[in-house]
Amino acid sequence: MIRYELGGTDLGDVRFAVSPLNELVLSLRAWRHPGLFPLHLPWLRDLASVRDQLDDAVLLALTNERGWTPDFLSPRPHSPLTRLDDELARLAGTDPAAVRRDLRAVHGTTPLPPPLRGSGPRVLARIVAALRDYWQRCFAPHWPRMRALLEGDVTYRGRRLAQGGPAAMFAELSGTVRLAGRVVEVRLPNAEVRYTRVVTDGLTLVPTLWTWNASAPIAPEEPPMILYAARGLATLWQPQTLPAPGAVAELIGATRAGLLRHLETPASSTELASRLGVTPSAVNQHLRALHAGGLLITARHGRSVLYRRSDLGDRLLGLSTETPSPGPSAARRTGRAPRRPGRPT
Incomplete structure (x- = not known):
């Protein structure tokens, strides 16, 4: 020992x-x-x-x-x-x-x-x-x-x-x-x-x-x-998939939504391309668009530029997974009025 x-x-x-x-x-x-x-x-x-x-x-x-x-x-x-x-x-x-x-x-x-x-x-x-x-x-x-x-x-x-x-x-x-x-x-x-x-x-x-x-x-x-x-x-030699939340995928496309989900931890475009089995140029195109939209932030480490999801990107993904509040039609079905924000029940 x-x-x-x-x-x-x-x-x-x-x-x-x-x-x-x-x-x-x-x-x-x-x-x-x-x-x-x-x-x-x-x-x-x-x-x-x-x-x-x-x-x-x-x-x-x-x-x-x-x-x-x-x-x-x-x-x-x-x-x-x-x-x-x-x-x-x-x-x-x-x-x-x-x-x-x-x-x-x-x-x-x-x-x-x-x-x-x-x-x-x-x-x-x-x-x-x-x-x-x-x-x-x-x-x-x-x-x-x-x-x-x-x-x-x-x-x-x-x-x-x-x-x-x-x-x-x-x-x-x-x-x-x-x-x-x-x-x-x-x-x-x-x-x-x-x-x-x-x-x-x-x-x-x-x-x-x-x-x-x-x-x-x-x-x-x-x-x-x-x-x-x-x-x-176990995932090292397998191409990784990009799980994309449905609502965000419809908004910005499945590939970019998957990258956004993937970038909870920092990664470079070269690393992402290697993980996903695609070319760096293909990844770079999507990363630039996500960064321009404020959904990613960047930081330089040595010779590499690392991308990570921004607070705005976190909120976008979080909103896409929330359960929608019951609307008027749901209220009619249950016979209760929709709750007003801030009021106790």
Whole structure:
């Protein structure tokens, strides 16, 4: 069990982030055990067509039969908008001693796999090159869809943290995580990994698409971090529909009404297009119209423009789902006069 002792239970001790490198490395578990990742089979089928163009000897050596991966390949991200290029640059500067230590922790006392033998700098350079190529061929085309799901999870968890408090939020992450007083406990399958660490610079929570239970760094000197399964994985590779309330659909059209319903949480046009299986230009046309009508608001995050439903959009959807008050005809049928506003009954 790993125990992270927080300085307090206020919101400042906990932050959320997304790591493209974590997702890239953890996905290698599905290479070894595709049957354990049935929801990713559409992606795995696409991967099969380019696998012979990758340095799969190195990539497969980065995980073992238990699904462990080296800690140095899972650096703590600092933002929900972390970029892979930044993470690979940090990875390239890893201390060779840490590389050897973490590879030994994964593969035990047995000799390291042949692709991981040799001088630390040379092995690290080959790992970085293999991961970069893997990203370009297998991840980059799908990353907007993956990132949208991960960022949606971060938005949801942040709201639960603000509304229900830390204990409720941690309890929902996984059955293996709980907050007991000021201590966050993470139960790992390997009972040999046990340490307690006092958190002085924040605990980072990272959603991932490639785990069933929560996990944390094996080495106690690594920054405090918990990886947990993101919500909505079953929908990742399926085109999403746009449920549209009837009254609003008649007013502004089914597609725009569906987008309005969808944008309870922020999303970019690229992310929406990926989720819905349409082109960004088609989505942009509708988003511009909804924004011009005051139904959406925008905010810039890095290079992306995020859209979210405005207060006016909330009210429009709310009105469309309200039950109409009985009119004169209903009053005649019941034999009662319609109630006047403000009068008690």
